[in-house]
Amino acid sequence: MLKKRTAVFCVMILAAAALVTGQQSSGDREMSVEESYLQESVELMVIREASQAGTRDQKMVALNYIGEAIGRGNRGEEIRQALEYLSMEGVMNKARENNRIVNNFPDVRRQAAKYLGDLGSPEAKNTLVRIIAADTEPMVLQEAVKSLAKIGINDNDETLNAIAWTFTRFDVTNPDNLLALSTVDAILTLAEKNGGIKDPNAIRTLIKISDGPYIKPVQEKARYAINELRKYNAQSQNR
Numbered sequence: 001m002l003k004k005r006t007a008v009f010c011v012m013i014l015a016a017a018a019l020v021t022g023q024q025s026s027g028d029r030e031m032s033v034e035e036s037y038l039q040e041s042v043e044l045m046v047i048r049e050a051s052q053a054g055t056r057d058q059k060m061v062a063l064n065y066i067g068e069a070i071g072r073g074n075r076g077e078e079i080r081q082a083l084e085y086l087s088m089e090g091v092m093n094k095a096r097e098n099n100r101i102v103n104n105f106p107d108v109r110r111q112a113a114k115y116l117g118d119l120g121s122p123e124a125k126n127t128l129v130r131i132i133a134a135d136t137e138p139m140v141l142q143e144a145v146k147s148l149a150k151i152g153i154n155d156n157d158e159t160l161n162a163i164a165w166t167f168t169r170f171d172v173t174n175p176d177n178l179l180a181l182s183t184v185d186a187i188l189t190l191a192e193k194n195g196g197i198k199d200p201n202a203i204r205t206l207i208k209i210s211d212g213p214y215i216k217p218v219q220e221k222a223r224y225a226i227n228e229l230r231k232y233n234a235q236s237q238n239r
Contacts, residue, residue, distance in 0.1 A: 043069060044078050051082045054095065056105045059086060063111045075119050083119070084127045087112035087144075091134050106137040113140060117147025125153045132166040141166055142182045149186035152193035157201070160190055164201040171208055177218050180209045184221045188228060196232030203229060 043065055050062035062082060069079055085093065089112075090104030113131055116124040128151070131144045145166065148159050167183040170176050183205060191197045206229070209222035 047082050048078065051086050054103070056108060059089065059105060059108045060111075062086065063108065063115070066115055070115060070118050075121070080116075080119055080121065080123055080127075083112045083116050083124070087116060087127060087131050088134070091131075091136075106140050109135065109137070109140045110143045113144040113147050116144075117150040120151050122153060125151045125159065129159065129162045132162055138170065138176045138179050141170075142178050145179070145182040145186045149189035152190060154190050154194050154197075157197070157199040160187070160197060160199055161201055163187070164205045167205055168208070171212060175213050177215050180212070180214050181218050181221060184209060184218070184225050188225050191229055191232055197229060 047062050047065050047069070050058045050065070053059065053062075063086065066079055066082060087109050089108050090101055090106075091109070093103070094101050095103040109131070113128060116128055125148060128144045128148050132141055132148075135141055135144070145163050148163060151159075154160055163183055163186050167179060170179055187197065187202050187206065191202075203226060206222045206226045210219050210226065212219070214222075
């Protein structure tokens with residue numbers, strides 16, 4: 001079954017390459033609707049098969065195609081579903097051999113989290129919230145926090161609370177400077193996009209970082225963020 005799936009995947013890669021080559025050889029000729037539809041159909045098949053394949057390299061191929069598709073403006077449901085699957089690889093979607101997880105690819109999950117931020121949809125935000133609740137790799141969490149801030153949706157402070165909880169989880173057991181910095185930047189971005197933040201979780205989190213076991217630039221960024229949140233609150237009270 002695995003060999004058959006690999007063979008199908010290889011055929012799709014060759015077909016996609018042939019389409020790209022044909023497009024390049026046609027110079028500046030604009031593709032017809034049929035050619036464009038065929039290219040997108042083959043591309044989506046490659047993404048679907050490669051994202052669910054067993055090796056890291058095949059999953060990175062899927063991510064490369066996804067990046068190109070998003071770059072062209074394709075933010076469809078199939079792209080989102082593939083990213084959701086890849087973002088949970090080795091965390092929710094586990095493959096085991098001899099009771100050992102063999103599909104734990106943090107770099108795959110990190111790139112998937114980045115592209116979910118590029119999608120920018122409420123559904124992508126929901127997936128990112130699930131990522132930071134389930135993942136334990138700082139490199140993945142940093143990217144997911146950045147993507148949540150980029151999307152900017154913070155209804156009922158759900159996004160802020162998820163980010164604060166994730167930071168606290170590491171602050172207690174394994175403080176990480178980059179995750180702390182991503183958290184500060186995310187709080188600032190969410191405040192800017194939502195006209196401030198009233199949830200006390202934000203201030204508590206920033207105080208923990210400013211007084212915590214973090215390098216001086218991170219602490220100073222947290223203090224700066226506290227002052228910015230106070231400015232937002234003062235402006236809202238004066239209106």
